[in-house]
Each structure stands twice: as structure tokens, then as C-alpha cells.
Ligand SMILES: Nc1ncnc2c1ncn2[C@@H]1O[C@H](COP(=O)(O)OP(=O)(O)OP(=O)(O)O)[C@@H](O)[C@H]1O
């Protein structure tokens with residue numbers, strides 16, 4: 001009962017609280033003489049605590065949009081404000097620190113390092129933040145706990161299934177308590193059971209700690225689990241896919 | 243924690259994981275290559291240092307001993323050498339002395355002849371300062387009361403495979419008689435009592451007679467052209483010089499390096515050769531490490547992109563590759579030293595190289611080992627830096643998804 005009230009208040013507070021805002025965001029690729037507009041004047045807001053999906057046909061610009069918002073690429077035009085910071089004013093190394101402190105990423109491929117154990121993969125970003133060994137090990141174990149892999153902490157990636165590796169990647173993305181979790185088709189390489197597990201994990205993270213999540217997906221049924229869907233077609237935000 | 247220590251810690255952590263949990267075979271092969279590069283760098287130096295050392299030892303053991311006391315300027319002889327010897331013989335570290343005459347002479351045998359230096363010694367004293375008495379290949383060394391007997395080096399005798407056979411007497415054997423014409427006009431016949439071979443061309447050009455014999459030739463007494471002084475250690479002869487002066491030695495006192503002009507000449511040409519082979523060696527080692535790190539960065543391209551995407555600074559990644567390269571180089575130096583000391587040095591002690599200055603074995607000088615290791619490690623650091631620095635220049639998206 002208590003929890004429920006708090007949650008409602010939280011959501012209400014967050015309604016006015018925009019964490020990502022873009023204005024006329026464009027990304028054009030130049031290939032020889034050809035110009036390819038992957039994103040065309042995209043204007044959108046994402047609220048703090050929102051679980052949003054980016055959907056659209058293949059080639060509609062979903063990944064491109066996520067890369068711009070996740071500061072992995074530089075837009076050709078337009079502006080991005082994240083957590084009240086105007087991104088175009090940041091240098092490359094400031095962007096790196098910004099990513100380390102505020103973002104978590106989950107890629108389609110299980111992008112964890114094969115030389116390290118699950119725990120080491122997870123605590124690396126916390127170590128890079130300058131925490132003490134005690135702190136980053138504790139946080140790493142907590143994060144593994146959250147994704148249900150605490151007992152696999154000392155396993156190397158090659159000893160884990162794809163779904164488990166993806167959960168390690170999620171734990172790593174969560175360790176620095178990111179403001180935003182970005183995920184680009186995180187379940188594309190997984191079977192349906194593992195996929196469901198990952199989505200439920202996202203859902204729970206969003207519900208329990210108010211994690212803002214921006215996820216690219218092409219699974220239509222994922223639309224039901226998220227708060228909101230941002231539809232893209234030919235690099236533009238549209239009301240609903242036709 | 244300061245940000246630099248954090249960065250160093252993360253770099254070291256990444257390097258450690260890449261080495262320890264990466265491919266064992268690659269690691270071992272890289273270290274082996276580094277070890278060979280190190281051995282390659284050290285080998286020529288060690289041969290040259292061994293040659294220099296052998297030459298120095300020959301100069302000391304068969305020519306000048308450690309210290310030479312010579313007459314003051316303008317004088318031909320040291321008067322009363324016994325009094326000089328008395329002053330210094332009890333100095334700690336002085337092992338023996340040998341006062342001797344040195345004169346030029348023409349030695350003739352049958353129709354052949356040549357000009358050589360003859361030294362006149364007290365055989366008992368000479369044994370204290372020189373190894374020549376132990377290097378007889380034919381006959382015997384002089385004894386104190388020998389008169390018309392001479393011993394000659396193999397380059398004078400000829401017929402023993404000397405390097406200057408054509409200027410020799412062409413095959414003198416023990417028991418033959420040679421005629422010696424001294425510079426003061428005296429001519430005498432001597433029976434060849436022995437022939438020696440020091441393995442050193444310079445000392446093989448000497449002949450020896452007894453002091454008594456020489457005094458009768460020169461018609462003088464109690465004089466010496468030089469006094470050789472043997473000390474217990476090589477290299478710190480300088481410390482005796484002042485001491486001798488304080489003890490009242492007024493003659494010229496010179497440590498052996500003054501006479502070792504040949505050593506200096508050799509060392510100089512070695513240094514030039516050494517620098518050249520060293521530069522090539524460093525380059526080869528650097529290129530090797532460069533290729534190893536380059537291949538590693540290519541195969542880890544995507545990983546590096548992901549590390550950068552999750553917020554690991556480029557400088558941390560580059561430094562982790564420098565650490566790996568330095569690790570390979572350090573291990574390579576250690577393995578290289580092991581190869582040198584465990585295999586090559588014992589091998590050349592068993593089978594020394596034969597050079598005009600004698601038998602040469604490898605000499606691993608600490609200074610050479612340190613400079614070569616440092617050079618190798620620095621080349622490795624540069625070779626680790628370049629490809630990784632280049633790799634983090636590309637965009638994150640290209641690194642992760644590019645082809
Ligand atoms: N580096 C690039 N150079 C040139 N064109 C590119 C590049 N990256 C993407 N594009 C183009 O931009 C458009 C959008 O690509 P994007 O990867 O964002 O699509 P997507 O919606 O993620 O598709 P998918 O569902 O297949 O992942 C595509 O037409 C693609 O070909």
C-alpha cells in the first residue's frame with residue numbers, strides 16, 4: 001500500500017522531469033557523392049524513469065538514434081540535452097566520462113570480455129570510476145545478484161550461455177547506477193525464454209529502482225511491456241507504424 | 243583515489259587479464275622472440291667485451307703486468323731497482339715485482355733474420371708477474387744462472403702457425419743456435435732453450451734472456467729498463483700510484499692501460515660495430531613487438547570499441563597495451579639472460595673462440611646488460627604505444643561494427 005503510493009508520487013514527479021531532449025536531430029552519412037539521411041530532424045523527449053522502446057522497420061534509423069542519444073556518435077545537425085547538459089558542448093573525453101558515470105549499455109552481441117570473469121567484467125566500470133576494491137566488488141556482486149547470476153561470479157564468459165552473458169552485460173551496465181540504460185536489440189540473439197527473462201529484468205529494474213531505459217527492439221510484442229514506443233520510419237519519428 | 247592512480251590501476255588490470263587469461267601460446271612465443279632479440283643484442287656485445295677482456299688480460303698476464311715503473315724522463319735506466327722494489331713490495335695488494343732490461347736486437351737463424359725486443363729477466367721474479375713461464379710449447383723456461391740461452395715467442399720461431407709466419411725465423415726448434423746482434427754492437431750466439439706461445443700476437447714477438455747475461459752484454463749493473471708490478475686485482479691500479487709516490491718512488495709509474503694502446507684501438511672499433519648491431523637489434527625487437535601488439539589490437543578491435551563505449555578512457559586502453567609490451571620485454575630480457583648464462587656462456591667456456599688476442603669467451607658486462615634491457619624495454623613501450631594509439635583513433639562505432 002505504502003509502496004504503491006510512493007510509486008505514484010514518483011511517476012507524477014517524473015512527468016515534468018525530462019532526462020533526454022532532442023531538437024531537430026539529424027544524422028547524414030556521406031558515401032562518396034551519395035548522401036544518406038539516417039535520421040531526419042528528430043525531436044523527442046524521454047522522461048526520467050521511463051521505459052521506452054524504439055521500434056520501426058529495418059533501416060528506419062533505430063540504432064542510429066540510439067547511438068546519437070548514447071553519445072557513441074556525433075549528429076550532423078540538431079541538439080541533444082541529457083540530464084540538463086547540452087551535449088554538443090562536450091569534448092570527446094568529457095563524453096567518455098559522461099558515458100562512464102551516467103550511461104549503461106547493452107548491445108545485441110554479448111559484449112563482455114572473454115579474458116575476465118563475470119564479476120570482473122561487471123566491476124570494471126566501477127573500478128574505472130575510482131572506487132576501492134571493497135566497494136567495486138560489493139557493487140559488482142549486488143549487480144550480479146540483480147540479474148540472478150551471483151553464483152556465477154567467477155565464471156568466464158565461455159562457460160556461460162548467451163542469455164547469461166547478456167545478463168552479465170546488463171549487470172555491468174547497471175553497476176555505476178546509470179541515469180539511462182541503453183539497449184540495442186538486447187534479445188535478438190536469444191531464444192524466447194531467455195528473451196523473456198531479459199525483458200522481465202528490464203521491467204523489474206524500471207519498476208523497482210525507476211531505471212530509465214531506452215531499448216531498440218523489432219519484436220512487436222515487446223510494445224506491450226514498455227511504457228511507451230517511439231516509432232521510426234525513414235529516419236523520422238512517426239505516430240504509429242503503418 | 244586520484245584519477246591517475248585509478249587509470250594506472252585499470253590499465254594494469256586490463257594488461258594483466260589480457261596476458262594471464264589470453265592465449266598462452268601467443269604469450270610464450272612473444273616472450274621467446276623477445277628473449278632471442280635480447281640475446282641477439284647481447285651476443286655481439288658480449289663477444290666484443292670478451293675480446294676486450296681477453297686482450298686486457300693478455301696485456302697484463304704476458305706483457306706488462308698491472309703496473310710498470312719506468313725511468314724518469316731523459317734517463318735510460320732505473321738506478322738500483324732493488325731499492326725501488328724494497329719500497330713497494332710490502333704494500334698490501336702488491337704480489338710481485340720483476341725488474342728487467344729491454345733492448346732491441348736483431349736475431350738471425352740461417353739466412354733469415356728480424357728485429358725484435360729482448361727482455362732480460364730474473365726468472366724467479368718473472369714468475370711472480372707473468373704467465374709466459376707457464377706457456378712453453380717446446381723446451382723450458384730460463385733458470386737464474388743460464389747464460390747463452392734464449393727463449394723466444396712462436397712468432398719469432400716460426401713453424402708453429404703464427405699469424406706473421408713470413409717475418410719469422412722460419413722454423414727454429416729447441417737446441418738450435420741463433421745469432422743475436424744487440425743495438426750496442428755486441429753479437430752473441432744463443433742456444434734456443436724454449437719456445438712459448440701466449441696466444442697473443444704481441445707477446446709472442448718477444449724473446450727472453452737472463453738479467454746476468456744482459457748485464458754482461460751491456461756492461462752495466464744494478465739497473466733496469468722497467469719494473470713490472472703485479473697486484474691482486476685488475477682495474478683499480480690507480481689506487482697504488484699515489485701510495486708508491488708517497489713511499490718515495492720517483493720514477494714514472496704507469497698502470498697497464500697506458501700500454502694497452504691496442505686495447506683502446508680494438509675497443510674503439512668494437513664500439514662503432516656494437517652501436518650499429520645494437521641499433522639494428524633494437525629496431526628488430528621493436529618491430530617484432532609492434533607486430534605482436536598490432537595483431538593483438540586488430541583482434542581486439544571490437545573489444546576496445548566496447549571498452550570505450552562503456553566509458554573506459556582511451557589513455558587507459560593505450561597504456562594497457564604499453565604495459566603488455568613492457569611485460570613481454572621484461573620477461574624477454576630475463577629469459578634472454580637465462581639463455582645467456584645457462585647455455586651460451588658455458589658453451590663458449592667449453593669451446594672458446596680463437597682470436598689473435600687469445601681464447602675469447604662471452605663476457606656479460608652488467609652495464610651492457612642494463613643498457614640493452616632498458617633499450618629493449620623502451621623500444622617495446624613505443625612499439626606497444628603506436629598500434630594501440632592508432633586503434634583508438636577510429637570511431638567507436640567503426641571499432642565495434644565496422645569492417
Ligand atoms: N556507417 C554507415 N554508413 C552509411 N550508412 C549507414 C551507416 N550506418 C547506418 N547507415 C544507414 O542508415 C540507415 C539507418 O541505419 P540503422 O542502423 O540506424 O537502422 P536500424 O533501424 O537500426 O536497422 P536494423 O533494424 O536493421 O538494425 C540505414 O539505411 C543504414 O544503411
Ligand SMILES: [Mg+2]
Nearest residue numbers: 062063064184
Ligand atoms: Mg539496428
